[in-house]
Each structure stands twice: as C-alpha cells, then as structure tokens.
Amino acid sequence: MPRKDITSGNWAVAEAMRQINPDVVAAYPITPSTDIPMRFSEFVADGLVDTNLVTVESEHSAISACVAASVSGARVMTASSANGVALMHEIFPIAASYRAPIVFGLVNRSLGAPINIHCDHGDSMAERDSGWIHIYCEDGQEVYDTTIMAVRIAEQKDVLLPIFVCQDGFITSHCFEPIEFMDDDVVRKFIGERDPLFPLLDVDNPVAYGSLVLTDYYFEIKRQQVEAMKHVEKAYLDVAAEFAKITGRNYPLVDKYRTEDADYIMVIMSSAAGASKETVDRLREKGHKVGCLRIRLFRPFPAKVIVDALKGAKAIAVCDRAASLGAPAPLFTEIKGALYDAGIHIPANTYVYGLGGRDFFPHNAEEAFMDLINKKMSPEERYLGLRE
Amino acid sequence: MSSLKGWQDLPLATTVPASTSEAVQTGQWRSMRPIWDEKECIHCLQCWIQCPDKSIKANADGKVTGVDYFYCKGCGICAAVCPKKAIEMRPESEFIEQ
Numbered sequence: 001m002p003r004k005d006i007t008s009g010n011w012a013v014a015e016a017m018r019q020i021n022p023d024v025v026a027a028y029p030i031t032p033s034t035d036i037p038m039r040f041s042e043f044v045a046d047g048l049v050d051t052n053l054v055t056v057e058s059e060h061s062a063i064s065a066c067v068a069a070s071v072s073g074a075r076v077m078t079a080s081s082a083n084g085v086a087l088m089h090e091i092f093p094i095a096a097s098y099r100a101p102i103v104f105g106l107v108n109r110s111l112g113a114p115i116n117i118h119c120d121h122g123d124s125m126a127e128r129d130s131g132w133i134h135i136y137c138e139d140g141q142e143v144y145d146t147t148i149m150a151v152r153i154a155e156q157k158d159v160l161l162p163i164f165v166c167q168d169g170f171i172t173s174h175c176f177e178p179i180e181f182m183d184d185d186v187v188r189k190f191i192g193e194r195d196p197l198f199p200l201l202d203v204d205n206p207v208a209y210g211s212l213v214l215t216d217y218y219f220e221i222k223r224q225q226v227e228a229m230k231h232v233e234k235a236y237l238d239v240a241a242e243f244a245k246i247t248g249r250n251y252p253l254v255d256k257y258r259t260e261d262a263d264y265i266m267v268i269m270s271s272a273a274g275a276s277k278e279t280v281d282r283l284r285e286k287g288h289k290v291g292c293l294r295i296r297l298f299r300p301f302p303a304k305v306i307v308d309a310l311k312g313a314k315a316i317a318v319c320d321r322a323a324s325l326g327a328p329a330p331l332f333t334e335i336k337g338a339l340y341d342a343g344i345h346i347p348a349n350t351y352v353y354g355l356g357g358r359d360f361f362p363h364n365a366e367e368a369f370m371d372l373i374n375k376k377m378s379p380e381e382r383y384l385g386l387r388e
Numbered sequence: 389m390s391s392l393k394g395w396q397d398l399p400l401a402t403t404v405p406a407s408t409s410e411a412v413q414t415g416q417w418r419s420m421r422p423i424w425d426e427k428e429c430i431h432c433l434q435c436w437i438q439c440p441d442k443s444i445k446a447n448a449d450g451k452v453t454g455v456d457y458f459y460c461k462g463c464g465i466c467a468a469v470c471p472k473k474a475i476e477m478r479p480e481s482e483f484i485e486q
C-alpha cells in the first residue's frame with residue numbers, strides 16, 4: 001500500500017534513494033542539498049541499503065567517483081547545489097560523454113558572490129550545455145516521483161545520459177508537505193536492475209573510456225550525444241506513462257495550466273508555478289483568459305510541445321529564475337528560438353525574478369500578466385520583486 | 389578522411405577496445421635507429437633489461453637476437469647502457485629507401 005507522510009523535498013529524494021538502493025553514492029554536503037546525503041547516510045548506517053557510500057573531500061571528487069562507478073556498471077546517485085555544482089562542472093561533460101546514467105538531486109541555489117544559500121536557477125542553468133538531461137520539479141511529490149522515473153530514463157539504452165532532477169532550494173527542499181510514497185517492492189520492480197552497456201568490470205570484454213582523440217573523432221562523439229538527446233523525449237514519455245499506470249500521477253513534458261483557451265500565458269519553471277497558477281485562477285475569476293505553462297523538461301528542450309501550447313496566445317510572459325548577464329535570460333532565449341523556428345511571432349515579455357531566493361508572490365505574477373493584458377510589451381528585460 | 393569512421397559507426401561512450409597497445413606501431417616515431425653488432429655483443433642483456441619498449445629481442449637461451457623495429461622508438465638507452473658499445477644509433481634518414 002502506498003503511504004503518505006509529511007516530508008521535505010530533500011527527504012523525498014533520500015527516501016527515493018533508499019528504495020532505489022543504488023550501488024554507489026559519492027557525495028559531499030552543501031546547503032541546501034545537505035539533507036539528501038545526510039539522511040541517506042543514516043539509511044546506510046542502519047543497514048537499510050547495500051550502497052557503497054563514498055565520502056569524499058570535495059564535490060569534484062564526489063562526481064569523479066560517481067563517473068568511475070557508473071562506467072564500471074554501478075547504479076549511481078548523488079546530490080549537490082550551487083558552488084558545489086560549479087566545482088563539479090569540469091566532470092559533468094565527461095559524465096555525459098562517457099554516457100554515465102547518474103541520477104543527480106540538484107537542489108537549486110544561487111551562485112556566489114555575494115554568498116547566498118537561497119534559491120535561484122543560476123547553478124543548473126550554467127550546466128545547460130554540459131550534456132545532461134534537466135528536469136525541474138514544482139513540489140516534493142514531483143521530486144520524489146521524478147527521482148524514481150529518472151533512473152529508468154537515464155539508463156535507457158538509446159539514451160544513457162546523466163540526469164539532473166532539480167528542485168528549488170529551501171522552498172521545496174526544506175518545505176514539509178504530504179508526499180505519497182510507493183511501496184519498496186513496487187519501486188524496485190519499476191526500476192529493475194541496471195544492465196550496463198560497456199561496464200569496465202566486464203573483464204571478458206575490456207574497453208577503455210575517454211582515450212585521446214583530436215581532430216579526428218571528437219566531433220563525431222559529440223554528434224552521438226546529440227543523437228542520444230533526441231531519444232530522451234520518447235524515453236521520458238514511455239517511462240512517465242508506465243509510472244502513471246502504477247501511481248495515477250501524470251507528468252507530461254510540460255505542465256499546461258488553463259492554457260487551452262488562454263490569450264495570455266506565463267511560462268515559468270519549478271516552485272514559482274504555484275504562485276503563477278493561483279494568479280491564473282484569480283484573474284480568470286475577473287474574466288481574463290490567462291494560463292500558465294510550466295516547463296518540466298528543459299534539456300533536451302521540448303520545443304514542439306511548447307510551441308503547441310503557446311501558439312494560440314496573444315502575448316506571453318517568460319519568467320526566468322536566472323539571468324544571463326549581457327544577454328536574454330536562458331528560458332526566454334529558448335522559447336523565442338522555438339517560436340521563431342515554428343514561424344510564430346507572438347509578442348513576448350521577459351522577466352527575471354527570484355534571484356538569491358527573493359520571494360515570488362502572486363502579486364508579482366499578476367504584475368506580469370497585467371503587462372500582457374494592458375499591452376505593455378517591449379523586448380527589454382524586466383524584473384519582478386526587485387527594488388529600483 | 390575516408391578511412392575514418394562516421395559517428396554512427398563509432399562505438400558509444402568514448403569507448404575503444406582495451407589492451408590494444410600491441411597493435412600500435414610505436415616504431416613509426418623513431419628518428420634514430422639502433423644497429424646491433426652481433427660480433428661485439430657479449431649477451432649481458434643490459435639492453436634487454438633497460439629497453440622501455442621491450443624492443444630488444446632475446447631467445448630462451450638468454451641470447452640477444454636483434455631489435456624489434458615495429459616497437460623500437462629509438463630512444464638510445466640500449467646503446468648508452470651497452471658495456472661493449474655493440475649498439476650504434478644511426479639516423480633513420482640513412483635507411484630511407486630511394
């Protein structure tokens with residue numbers, strides 16, 4: 001029987017990890033993701049998992065150990081945030097090109113300086129070209145469910161890519177809310193055993209990873225990774241459909257909230273979608289045809305489903321919890337590109353909000369919606385919740 | 389370019405078959421060639437021990453039989469350690485066939 005418990009986003013990841021029982025976890029704690037390896041280490045100490053928990057001296061070593069274990073054939077998980085993620089940066093593209101299906105609990109936090117432990121998406125957005133799959137979750141339930149689905153998506157043979165399961169630091173990671181957990185045996189049956197393609201421990205078929213290639217083969221290997229990314233959407237949809245059959249919980253690539261007949265749509269990611277959806281309901285009561293489109297899968301970018309959701313709108317507001325200093329914000333850039341490719345020219349405003357954990361309130365969302373409704377459109381970046 | 393594989397024919401994940409160094413002709417790198425003089429050699433095996441590429445050939449009786457030019461990189465260690473100066477390093481250019 002599935003059970004409900006009052007749990008935080010971090011503990012939800014740790015609980016998923018207990019049920020997944022990965023072969024190896026190599027981690028180094030950093031706020032706000034610390035709870036994940038901390039709680040998981042209790043499961044290890046209590047003998048509830050068989051995992052080899054590798055405690056290392058830095059995030060760089062943590063992800064390096066993860067890569068080595070993963071290409072050896074192990075099922076591997078870890079977690080980190082912000083500057084920890086940044087320290088791992090060097091190894092992320094290696095993990096991706098070695099096709100190491102590591103499942104990574106990424107708890108979003110702003111990058112220093114100034115030092116700040118609260119949420120924005122600057123840490124994961126800086127990794128958007130590292131070759132990893134990125135999924136952004138709205139709440140703890142979604143974090144738990146996505147962590148379990150991520151194992152299957154990452155390990156699928158025509159995908160074989162590492163995956164970030166992102167949740168908002170503190171807002172989701174430390175907020176206690178009711179979460180429904182699956183039974184251990186149901187989780188284990190759902191994820192099955194890992195069947196690695198070229199495990200280093202297979203001494204009868206020895207391979208070497210990452211040998212030197214120069215101008216001759218580097219390009220071709222990147223092209224293989226491009227191809228793997230093309231298989232992610234189908235893998236995701238297959239796994240999500242199977243998951244929905246077991247749990248009744250559906251996770252499409254994007255979460256469309258009252259967008260079907262909407263004239264004005266806000267595009268947003270992660271926990272701030274809550275304030276946006278509440279604002280949609282309020283404005284709908286006043287007769288405004290508004291909707292919210294929440295992007296779950298960010299890498300690979302599901303351009304087609306996004307265009308389908310937006311194409312009927314009169315204007316859109318794209319909200320980024322990250323800035324690309326000196327250029328348009330990351331989500332906005334992708335949305336514009338997707339619409340351009342589809343030959344659709346919808347007026348679009350770009351808003352940056354919530355940097356360094358600044359709260360995003362329904363009145364912030366309303367401000368953006370009212371810009372659209374009142375036709376206050378312009379290409380300049382705007383800021384929600386900023387003191388001028 | 390034509391002999392190089394396209395992306396669809398490459399093994400995945402940067403992998404290549406392991407334990408393949410025996411197939412690599414490191415002798416291609418050589419610019420100086422060790423010439424072994426059988427008449428001077430006293431078969432002390434110093435060259436055989438010191439060669440970093442296992443390129444001095446010796447038989448089961450512990451006698452040097454020659455140099456394996458498929459692997460010999462021409463480092464000259466064998467010539468330097470030989471107590472009888474039975475190995476001479478000569479430029480590869482002398483051996484280019486016209």
Ligand code: SF4
Pocket residue numbers: 422438439440441442443444455459460461462463464465466467
């Ligand atoms: S030149 Fe160097 S590589 Fe060649 S046989 Fe002598 S010691 Fe070995």
Ligand code: SF4
Pocket residue numbers: 424428429430431432433434435436452466469470471472473474475
């Ligand atoms: S070191 Fe000189 S003498 Fe000794 S085995 Fe080699 S070639 Fe012969």
